[in-house]
Amino acid sequence: MLxxxxxxxxxxxVNLINKHAEWGINIIGLVDEDADKINNMVHNHKVIGFFKxxxxxxxxNVVDEVMFIVPRSWLSKIEEVMYRCxxxxxxxxxxxxLFELKLSKAKYSYLDNFPILTFExxxxxxxxxxxxxxxxxxxxxxxxxxxxxxxxxxxILIKATSKGNIFFxxxxxxxxxxxxxxxxxxxxxxxxxxxxxxxxxxNEMDGPVFKMKDDPRITKVGxxxxxxxxxxxxxxxxxxxxxxxxxxxxxxxxxEVERYKPWxxxxxxxxxxxxxxxxxxxRNKITDFNEWMKLDLEYIDNWSLWLDFKILLRTIPVxxxxxxxx
Numbered sequence: 310m311l312x313x314x315x316x317x318x319x320x321x322x323v324n325l326i327n328k329h330a331e332w333g334i335n336i337i338g339l340v341d342e343d344a345d346k347i348n349n350m351v352h353n354h355k356v357i358g359f360f361k362x363x364x365x366x367x368x369x370n371v372v373d374e375v376m377f378i379v380p381r382s383w384l385s386k387i388e389e390v391m392y393r394c395x396x397x398x399x400x401x402x403x404x405x406x407l408f409e410l411k412l413s414k415a416k417y418s419y420l421d422n423f424p425i426l427t428f429e430x431x432x433x434x435x436x437x438x439x440x441x442x443x444x445x446x447x448x449x450x451x452x453x454x455x456x457x458x459x460x461x462x463x464x465i466l467i468k469a470t471s472k473g474n475i476f477f478x479x480x481x482x483x484x485x486x487x488x489x490x491x492x493x494x495x496x497x498x499x500x501x502x503x504x505x506x507x508x509x510x511x512n513e514m515d516g517p518v519f520k521m522k523d524d525p526r527i528t529k530v531g532x533x534x535x536x537x538x539x540x541x542x543x544x545x546x547x548x549x550x551x552x553x554x555x556x557x558x559x560x561x562x563x564x565e566v567e568r569y570k571p572w573x574x575x576x577x578x579x580x581x582x583x584x585x586x587x588x589x590x591x592r593n594k595i596t597d598f599n600e601w602m603k604l605d606l607e608y609i610d611n612w613s614l615w616l617d618f619k620i621l622l623r624t625i626p627v628x629x630x631x632x633x634x635x
Contacts, residue, residue: 310334311366311375313387315341315351318404319378323352337370342386363390367397374400381407431578432612440614445555449548456542463494463539471528473499476543481560485577489552491560492543496531497524517568518561518598538628544583556617557582558605576605579612589623 310326312319319339326334338357341347349356358366366372375394377387384407394401405415405426416427432438464475477495480488498504504526511521527535534540547553553560560581566574586604608616 310336311363311370311372312336312339312354312378313341313360313363313375313390314378314380314383315339315343315346315349315356316378316380318406320351322376322378322404323354327352337372338366340366342383360386360390364393367394367399372399374402376402376404378404431609437614441554441617442551445548445551448555449545452545453549456545460542463534463542466530467495467528470530471495471498477540480563481581482563482566482577483552483560483581484579486563486566488563489547489560491552492546494531494534494540494543496528496534496540497526498528501526517565518601538588541583548583552581554580554582556584556620558585558608559587572606573599573602575609576602579609584620584624586620589620589627 312323323336323339326332326336336354338355339351340358340360340363341356342360344359346356347358363375367375375390377391379387391401391403405417414429414433416429416433418425418427467475473495475495477493477497479491479493481491483489505519508521508524508526509519512519513521531540544553548555557580558576561577566577586608587601590604608620
């Protein structure tokens with residue numbers, strides 16, 4: 310292997326190769342533009358020439374692969390060298406850590422014949438995400454059918470004890486700010502939204518979300534529906550439609566999203582869910598909004614089907630015993 314570049318990234322790569330002799334990679338040397346670096350040693354490997362010397366180095370040595378580890382500003386300079394390597398049938402690699410991104414992972418792909426370098430900070434395990442979606446459809450579809458008698462009983466109780474619609478419908482934000490209509494069983498009085506501004510002073514949650522113990526707008530039936538998260542059951546329809554998933558960050562109100570800090574907006578990069586790490590960890594016991602957001606980002610950064618399964622299991626006792634409900 311011939312390495313083009315001698316900077317910190319190239320030095321880090323050379324050091325990595327030195328540590329893994331079992332990979333069987335033999336570095337014949339490095340090349341650079343700077344004349345002062347010629348004959349210098351980089352982790353026991355010599356800088357053997359300039360860019361313009363690459364054709365001669367290839368000609369006079371056994372070179373299987375040329376690895377370009379150069380700054381972004383050099384990309385236009387290496388094209389001719391890459392073309393020469395291509396003509397001679399050599400394998401050419403370019404280090405993709407061109408940007409110092411802390412979360413995103415680089416991925417090279419094609420759209421038809423158009424090459425694309427993509428940086429993603431969300432799960433890209435397409436097969437597993439497909440399995441997640443199929444599970445959502447099957448589970449929510451079966452649950453909607455099996456729970457239809459429960460839906461009927463709850464609907465009668467809501468209608469018999471307070472004025473207003475059976476269902477509470479509210480616009481929420483989904484993937485990257487897409488809007489959708491979320492469904493819940495109504496647990497508050499009919500004009501609850503208009504009364505919110507008078508209660509903001511009692512908000513127990515830091516940040517843009519409103520949470521209040523003993524909210525006076527909650528009806529008697531609504532109190533029990535909320536305690537055991539029964540009011541969330543209509544969201545199974547949202548899951549079936551594809552607006553939501555069974556597990557994912559809770560869908561926020563658009564007005565709340567407008568007040569997010571940039572790092573908090575990353576929670577919108579995954580489909581929202583009925584339950585999440587925040588709910589599995591005790592829901593409203595966590596009153597620090599930033600802590601809630603960090604739990605959502607932890608879920609996104611470590612997502613797997615197994616993690617979804619564990620969150621579903623942990624949610625069961627939280628719901629059954631009404632832990633952290635308000």
